[in-house]
Amino acid sequence: MTALLEVKDVSKQYGSDTLALANISFSVKEGEFVSVIGPSGAGKSTLLRCINRMIDASSGTITFDGVNVPTLNKRELRRLRTKIGMIFQHYNLVNRLSVMENVLHGRLGFKSTVAGALGIYTEAEKQQAVEILSILGLSEQMYKRCDQLSGGQKQRVGIGRALLQNPKMLLCDEPIASLDPNASKIIMDHLQNISSSMGITVLINLHQVEIALKYSDRIIGVSRGEVVYNGSPDKMTNEDIVRIYGSEAETLMIDVGDKDVGDKNAG
Amino acid sequence: MGLRMKPAVAGQENAVLNRQAKIKVKPFTKEAFVIRTTLISLVLLTVYGFFTFDYKDASLVGGTLSMLRNFGVMFFEPHFSHFTFWEAVYQVLITLGLAVLTTLLGGIAALLLGLLAAQNLTNKTVSNIVKGVIAFIRAVPTVLWVLIFAVAAGLGSVAAVIGMTFHSVGYLTKAYSESFEEMDNGIIEALKASGARWWQIIFQAVIPASIRYIVSWTFLRFEINFGVAVAMGAAAGAGGIGFDLFMASGFYFDLREVGTITYFILTVAILLEMTAMRIKKKLKTA
Ligand SMILES: Nc1ncnc2c1ncn2[C@@H]1O[C@H](COP(=O)(O)OP(=O)(O)OP(=O)(O)O)[C@@H](O)[C@H]1O
């Protein structure tokens, strides 16, 4: 497997005093399921958004699928973005529109301005939307308005929209942070399934370390804008978690193997 | 004396004392002072005004009585003398037409300008420039715009249409752009991240997300424009029911006909209000 994404020495400075990312480097292979974990404010969202240039990195190189991301012009950038699906904590759907319409938004980047603006889709595109909705278990909700859905269903619509792009990679920014454990599990299982059966690379920001440990092929730990861990979940130790989360680690209460982290109070 | 020797206790005692005095809900700021002074001066000026009016020997009671008598004639004995019922309907339709036309033209222009004025859809510079121009247009009253355009087009329907449209643009652009700015930016971000173009985002996300506001603001402006259109018929010779009202009251001194016309205008206003409520209700559920 070759590297699909190569991030090298990427830094991002907000204003004059906030260094959100400091010389971050890592690479992601095709089909890999990679979690990014780290405390709040570590720079996880910033990192994800630098990859599809929703935020422009201050320095460094990012190569995705053989193209150098920072130097792309507007048109090339749109093309790049069609190859990368994005999933958000707050779903970011158009509530007034139906599930089907929202999922079909994934095709906008491939269409002419007019056809896209008017929402004219080909039969093939609609067919694919129906198939994806049935995979995600939303066949019955197809024509419901999105504001009538539960959080878990909304997130599945978000995934559907991203999948309709036929992306090479999914960027997920805390997709389960607003969901209950049950809905979270359904979403994570879908993402894992997408990764393994469709071969789509997944780069996901997570708050919950246990979930990252359970689902990931690899974990990247970020702290204060720097990569402090980059390796498989099995090799992760308590020290690593303390290094990532600092003093917060004690409140996390995570089981790594048979050693307990932060169980001083848990007993 | 004792207080000065034990400052800590003194502080506590003060706090207790303050409790016993009235507790203020709001701090007394400079702003509150200015507002209160202004209000009090306005009240005093109004009272002073009443005492110093030149009433020309019209007594309050007599004046009120004859006004009520006039109202009675107006509203209980309405009749048609200079036009028929259907002519009146036709004139109302002309006035409505003026309101529809100006709202529609204004709404279309405002939609475009509203998109440019919304900071989340363009950049700060463009937004600020558009907002500045729009604020200027809005600051000048509709009637004045009509009179300004009357210089070029002559007093009449053309000046009325252009002037009313102009002010509608100012009003609606502000309303629209604020609804656009209020929408969830995450939606825009999501579509941008999927490679969608600006116009696609506008039509597929921005407008659907703010359609409710767009419709209710447009309808509100339509109601305003109907009122203005009546006034313009009289003041700018734009025709319609307003012109008949002007003729009936200022030219023929026919109170009964003024009453008839008022009923016509009132009916339309109520119908408009009812339609607006219906549409809003539908938008909420659909
Ligand atoms: N638009 C912005 N302007 C200025 N500073 C920003 C901006 N966005 C993020 N930051 C700062 O950059 C740092 C990283 O933010 P980021 O949102 O990437 O963190 P995060 O790891 O995603 O946190 P969380 O887990 O809370 O979502 C923070 O210190 C944040 O305050």
Ligand SMILES: [Mg+2]
């Ligand atoms: Mg974040």
